[in-house]
Amino acid sequence: MALLYRISNINLVSLQFHFLSILFILASRAWAVELMEIDATIALGSNFHKFDANPDDPPIVEPEPHELSGPIEFDNMTNLAESVPVKDSVNYSTLVAYKFEPDLDSEWTHSYQILVYISASLCGLPDTWDTDLSENGLTLYYTFNETVAQSTDTNEMTAIKFRNGYAEGLAEMQMQVNVSEYTLYMLVIPDSCAECTSDSSWVYEFAVSQKNLLFLYDVEPFISVVDVDYDTVIFEAGRINFGKNRSYGMYIFEDGSYIPTSLNQSWCAISESTGYGTRIEIQENTTESTRNEFLVSGLEISKHYSAVLVVTFTDIPYGGGVFKQFEFTMSTSKACKLAYSLDFCNEVAYAVPVSTEFYQGGESWEQLMAAYDNYSQSLYTPFEYAMQQIPCDTELSARYSPIRTCDDCKYSYKQWLCSVTIPRCISPSHAGPQNMAYDAGLGRNHFIEQTINPPLPYAEVLPCLNMCEAIVRDCPSDFGFACPQSADLVQLSYGDPNFDDPDQTTEDGVSVTSDLFGYVQTYRACNFMGEQNVQNTTSAA
Incomplete structure (x- = not known):
């Protein structure tokens, strides 16, 4: 009962107690898959590393090809090397x-196909190009036919358009009996352009490879704002x-x-x-x-920023990938400060x-963080005593669950406790409609009101309901843990996108809606903690 009393003192109703076209697609994405593999041997620092610190594309209008007359001399062609x-x-x-x-002897060459x-x-x-256009006015043509290439008849070649500063394609050739040599011919030609003159110039970096793409663009940002x-x-x-x-x-x-817009997929343009x-x-x-989290400071209050992640291949002179650009906006108030690298609540990474003491300059950030962390740890002690009464290491048939362990229970309880005390x-x-607004000096419990004493109005992103459900799932039934079932009771202490929320909501509790002008707005419907809980839920399904 002491445990239940502690829980009730926190003032929560919550605990009542996914063959050529396919091959090309795979190859163009293989780099991303490789980059996605998480290195399980990451060496973690003891603290976060601190760094100081578009609108939708318009419709694509296909340009007319620029007609060139006369054959070209093959002596003037540049020879390209593999992956250079x-x-x-x-x-x-x-x-x-x-x-x-x-x-033809490469391991990447098939017996029937190049x-x-x-x-x-x-x-x-x-200089005169409209940079708001996706089209770049440049086309790369290719063919394996020597006569076609020498005639510069682009109608007989395959075209790859430069768009948003990027171009990619797959040249294929069926191998023939008694043919021992093949040559791929490529022409880079500007499209028709009314505003262009003989001085108009396009600068580009270009590569061919039998192995993979050396310049890349991914439609996912790969980085998110925590x-x-x-x-x-925190990213x-x-x-x-x-x-x-x-x-x-x-x-x-x-x-x-x-x-x-004209260059937002270009590794070269962004890198330079x-x-x-x-x-x-x-x-x-x-x-x-x-999760590879890192922190950037020295930004400005209320300011809007855009960011893009770039990967550079360091073993070649040019080459790399660009991930989709993303945006974020800084807080408009000094009521909140990011917490991270706490000793006990080590998964806390949010504002x-x-x-009042911190706001007035009488308390350091480290002292503020210690106040939160120490309070949470003090409330965990009675739960530890209760867990000592549970036969955690006995034979499987005598344990409280055949699939959950005491470690599961301790983890889930700790994440829940940290989320409700911090x-x-x-x-x-x-703030969104599911966030809880507070005036200055108020909060969800006595610790917030009396010790923290917030000096400015703020809003709280309530803990996600599934954090409560994780305790019920992972802990012994003797503890009597229970979660609210009705929408009215849930909304008093938890955020739950499943209750009366017509907007689209992502898995991490971010709700997406649109305002009267059609701009996409987001707000976090609930605060979820516990990466291990995500894994547990998946394995249990």
């Missing part, structure tokens, strides 16, 4: 020609694999200074950009936890209400 990118340029009313001889991956990244456009306060943001890059011969960098652009506000090198020793805080202007 080149940097080049082409002017309007001209072309640049390349050729590549596939290695495959060559073509990829390119656009570094620069003509939480923000008024000057700091998560859990799917990054810190393998050899690659490095990662994230570019943060301030509002009004962003990557133009000077318009970013902050550039972060993401390394294995600068992230924490298996919490600041204390409330997740957001500014009132970012």
